[in-house]
Amino acid sequence: MKKMSNVPIKESGSLLRPRWQILLASLPLVLFLLIPLAGLILRVSPSNVMSTIMQPQVVQAIRLSVTTTVITVLLTLFFGTPVAYTLARKKFVGRTMLDALIDMPVVLPPSVAGVALLIAFGRRGFLSPLFGGLEIPFTETAVVLAQLFVASPFYIKSAAAGFASVNRELEHAAAVDGASRLQIFRTIILPLSLPAIVGGVVMTWARALGEFGATIIFAGNYPGRTQTMPLAIYIGFEIDLNIALVLALILLVISFFVLAVVKGILGQRLTVF
Amino acid sequence: MQKILVACLLVWLAVAFQQKAFAQQTKEKELTVFAAASLNEAFKAIADAYESTNPSEKIAFNFAGSQQLVQQIAEGSPVDVFASANIKQMNEAVKSGRIDSASIRVFVRNRLVVVFPKENSAGIHSLRELSKSHLKIVLADKAVPVGQYALEFLEKCNRSAAFDSSFKQKVLDNVVSYEENVKVVLSKVMLDEADAGIVYTSDISMNAGERVGTLEIPEALNVIATYPIAVVRNAPLHEQAEKFVRYVVSDEGQNILGRFGFIPIK
Secondary structure (H helix, E strand, O other), X not given: OOOOOOOOHHHHHHOOOOOHHHXXXXXXXXXXXXXXXXXXXXXXXXXXXXXXXXXXXXXXXXXXXXXXXXXXXHHHHHHHHHHHHHHHHOOOOOHHHHHHHHHHHHHOOXXXXXXXXXXXXOOOOOOOOOOOOOOOOOOHHHHHHHHHHHHHHHHHHXXXXXXXXXXXXXXXXXXXXXOOHHHHHHHHHHHHHXXXXXXXXXXXXXXXXXXXXXXXXXXXXXXXXXXXXXXXHHHHHHHOHHHHHHHHHHHHHHHHHHHHHHHHHHOOOHHHO | OHHHHHHHHHHHHHHHHHHHHHHHHHHOOEEEEEEEHHHHHHHHHHHHHHHHHOOOOEEEEEEEOHHHHHHHHHOOOOOOEEEOOOHHHHHHHHHOOOOOHHHOEEEXXXXXXXXXXXXXXXXXXXXXXXXXXXXXXXXXXXXXXXXXXXXXXXXXXXXXXXXXXXXXXXXXHOEEEEEOOHHHHHHHHHOOOXXXXXXXXXXXXXXXXXXXXXXXXXXXXXXXXXXXXXXXXXXXXXXXXXXXXXXXXXXXXXXXXXXXXXXXXX
């Protein structure tokens, strides 16, 4: 009988548990991520949080961040899903170009994205004559557009991967049974790509929440109107470190909470992320 | 297993090499100067002149809003000289313990000016029109020196007989964005994204001046910006730092600053 090489019998049942060497090698990066976050939590005192969280500028920043990121996610779902589907399913001339185009906003430095948005949608922008003088910069709309530009590619790529991974046989079987294209999408493709879709939504939301460079250039910085949490943290850092720390902590808590809930619902399907 | 060890060794070597390279860099005589954003062109010209008479010495700049520089200084950033656009931020640097108040000296002054896009589609021809409705004004944040000076200017207008007592409020109602330094304010006006902004006279002294329209602010209403400079306590290149500061306040340095629209102190 052939003996299985390199697999000591005592380990064969625990192939899924990483060896201690792997754990040790993982430690540096994990600590590197953990220590700054822990430091942030420890540096802020609870009394500070309570007194700062009530300040109108802080409340405004939180409200603005939450509102704009939710809108961004909804817009991404609505407009991004067709793109993801196209990327995943069709083979056409220029598909590589489309793929690269979707990658661009991720590769571009955010401030460059901000300048680009200004050139396109500003008062003197390309599209300005079409709309009789756009008044988009310095508005909440601008905040959403900036977030949409930098964050939607995350969803599109993830959803595309999800759609592409669905077994065609299942779709053919459903078609044979008389299902329409829409039915196939709703009952087969969608449920099977759900982890990828949800993963993409979370990444888009997270990127939108942290968006700074494009926002401050395209939308500007005005409390209540365009000063999202990252902007408030940045300016706050230069005035009152406490405000910056508290906002940073709140951002941390919100993000963690959302991620925990989503992961909980997904039931730990790590392969997707 | 062996591969893991080799990988770790390589990482360690890379880090060690990086440390050595960094150490070597700081041994070279590169003076680190943190300066307010408005000093950008003028200080670069001063550095050019200084380096031509002192070829072995190099100067590296970090230009940003003074409030941002103070934060970096307070957090321990390596720096030799700090030039701020107002005394308030210099005092913040003193509070952080990194600057001796005794080493501070005023080296130049500046004034405010209103700028508007060349096309002037909003039709701004007088200061009073800054309060007319539906205008888009861009100012620097109040934490930024020029932002604070702008607020003082508006206060002066309120108290002046030539203006409505609600002038300042009306102007602030027109503000659409508070930027992090004076150069961003200027850029947004140049791009015609804003109808008006308040910057320093030094900002419009060179090329930028030809790309925007300007509205002078009369002496009685204008705010004199006072720029202090100081050598940082325990600066790595202390002697060189002192030399640089002496050059800035010398006739040559003051001449250069004057050329760039600043008000020399002599």
